Amino acid sequence: MKAAIRYQYGPPQELSIREVPQPQPKANEILVRVYATTVNRTDCAVLTGWPLAIRAFTGFRKPKLPIPGTDFAGQVEGVGQGVKDFKIGDRVWGFNDNGLESHAQYLCIATSGNVLKMPENASYEVAAASAEAAHYAINFINKxxxxxxxxxxxxxxxxxxxxxxxxxxxxxxxxxxxxxxxxxxxxxxxxxxxxxxxxxxxxxxxxxxxxxxxxxxxxxxxxxxxxxxxxxxxxxxxxxxxxxxxxxxxxxxxxxxxxxxxxFPIPFNIKASLEYMKKLIEAGQFKPLIDRTYPLEKISEAFEYVGSGQKIGNVIIDLAD
Ligand SMILES: NC(=O)c1ccc[n+]([C@@H]2O[C@H](COP(=O)([O-])OP(=O)(O)OC[C@H]3O[C@@H](n4cnc5c(N)ncnc54)[C@H](OP(=O)(O)O)[C@@H]3O)[C@@H](O)[C@H]2O)c1
Structure with a gap:
């Protein structure tokens, strides 16, 4: 599969697009074909390892996960042993602020993790753009x-x-x-x-x-x-x-x-945020602001743009091809 990859913290130029082995779902994991993901401000912190505090979660000297990406929307293409709540063909979305390796065509995620079936009426782009920032907004408002x-x-x-x-x-x-x-x-x-x-x-x-x-x-x-x-x-x-x-x-x-x-809120309970957003999107009460869409090959440009602090809402990486 194609993935964006880097082995040390640094600027977007550290990223290269490579062919890497497709992950295989372990017990209680699902394999997801990623169709849309975002480059967001959390991704910028995970990529650069800055502010330093983030390294307590993502790895001190070098990133634990070589593939960046914190959110995704896609389709289940495989299930590990013991998976009951998801089946092949389900449209799913998820987010994890410490990284999910979602800047790739495929990822595996435990069904106990921050993954849900997508809002019925949402496109992959809309779902991907309704996770990271919405989670922080909900946590701030909940305070x-x-x-x-x-x-x-x-x-x-x-x-x-x-x-x-x-x-x-x-x-x-x-x-x-x-x-x-x-x-x-x-x-x-x-x-x-x-x-x-x-x-x-x-x-x-x-x-x-x-x-x-x-x-x-x-x-x-x-x-x-x-x-x-x-x-x-x-x-x-x-x-x-x-x-x-x-x-x-x-x-x-x-x-x-x-x-x-x-x-000053410390955000937590990502799954609850996804559940909240799912209801809001299905009720027609939420439309994420989407700015630009980039192909995976141009992900370094997407990171540069997001890092400029000038994006309007969300920046999508389209992995549909
Ligand atoms: N506390 C947390 O847990 C947490 C988590 C994630 C992110 N963050 C931080 O939260 C901040 C917001 O993240 P985000 O992803 O929402 O940001 P963002 O999408 O990158 O924000 C960019 C937008 O901010 C606007 N902007 C820039 N300067 C402005 C100003 N002086 N007054 C009003 N608007 C201004 C820009 O509009 P114009 O083009 O019109 O200038 C642009 O549309 C970032 O600093 C990020 O690091 C915090």
Whole structure:
């Protein structure tokens, strides 16, 4: 089978496309023919081994898994001994933030792992693009006590996590204000948000509105810049550690001092996120933002683009051929 492969941490140029032996499913594993996968920000961290903390999971000196890729959508082509819940021909999707070797035509995954039958109405591209960022968005939202009618500002509405958050919050009946650049205002308006702020024309931290929660989905702002936007008791939550890793210790400090809080979630329970997203997609309440699609041969270019921080939602690797 064809796979993207590398044996050490490094830039996208370390990747080459090679013929490697197809994996064989062991007991309680399924063999999946991958039709779509993404290159996402988690993949960039797994590829480069940066931030260093990720190496505690992916291997200290060199990557444990030579083939990158954290998510997939595809079809079951083989089952190991003892597999009961899946059969050949099932359309399946999955995600694991430590790597699944999904940047390849085939992978094996344990049925107890983060794999589900795909949403009935989803294409392989849509399923692949509804896993990684949606999982983080769900974990961030789960840290808040979101109720219908509350007001939330999402900074970075065009990012994969931001665009997923907007749609999940909208489905929960929240009034969402999203921040994005000029060229994407209409695209983000289409998600049914209350208001879009164009950060190229206006500093969103200087407006008169106040919010129950500010979600910095691209981690480009800080608690101190956003504090004035929060109602008393309001919460700032970011996808990034912030300057001097402040989002790690501000949750402790703001628990003691002041009425406005910082929360920094550690994402967990990927399978629950996939189940949540499956229901949302089947109910027609979620359409992932998809930017570019690359063939496997151009995966280094896809990594370069994702690493630039300029992608709009998700970048797909099409493995259908
Ligand atoms: N905490 C976690 O567990 C976790 C997990 C995964 C990822 N992350 C982090 O979460 C962040 C978001 O990931 P992602 O995949 O959603 O990002 P992404 O898709 O790469 O975000 C790119 C988007 O951000 C927008 N953007 C860039 N600068 C902006 C700014 N100053 N204000 C508003 N929007 C801006 C860009 O829009 P324009 O083109 O309009 O500028 C672009 O559309 C990344 O920093 C990633 O490292 C955290």
């Amino acid at each position: 808040l006590k979101v109720t219908p009618g509350q007001k939330v500002l999402v900074n970075g509405g065009t990012g994969a996590i931001g665009s997923a958050s907007i749609q999940i919050l909208h489905d929960l009946g929240v009034q969402v204000t999203a921040v994005c650049g000029t060229k994407n205002v209409e695209r983000i308006q289409a998600f049914g948000v209350e208001k879009v702020i164009d950060f190229e024309k206006e500093d969103f931290t200087q407006q008169g509105e106040s919010y129950d929660y500010v979600f910095d989905a691209v981690g480009k702002s800080t608690f101190f810049k956003c504090k004035r936007l929060l109602k008393p008791g309001g919460i700032y939550i970011s996808s990034e550690l912030g300057p001097w890793w402040q989002n790690l210790y501000l949750p402790l400090l703001t628990r003691i001092f002041g009425s406005k809080k910082v929360v």
